[in-house]
Amino acid sequence: MKVDYKGFKLEATREKSLGGWDTLYYTIxxxxxxxxxxxxxxxxxxxxxxxxxxxxxxxxxxxxxxDYEDDDKM
Structure with missing residues (x-):
């Protein structure tokens, strides 16, 4: 499922992993x-x-x- 939310792109899918079990993958x-x-x-x-x-x-x-800024900017 893909969703546009306040300009952000959200995605979540349930698929078989290489091991054969169902896995929930997600991104923002x-x-x-x-x-x-x-x-x-x-x-x-x-x-x-x-x-x-x-x-x-x-x-x-x-x-x-x-809280979501990259701390490695030093």
């Missing part, structure tokens, strides 16, 4: 194309529920952008 891209979140999990969570969690992360990022 910022409006500028930066990959904010990219991961996977072995869970029973639905794709729809994961998209809601990703929306919550976007909301937090918009409220607290300093």
């Amino acid at each position: 891209y910022t409006p500028s194309g930066f990959e904010l979140v990219s991961s996977f999990e072995d869970s029973e969570e639905t794709v729809k529920d994961k998209i809601q969690q990703l929306k919550d992360i976007v909301e937090d990022c918009l409220i607290n952008p300093q």
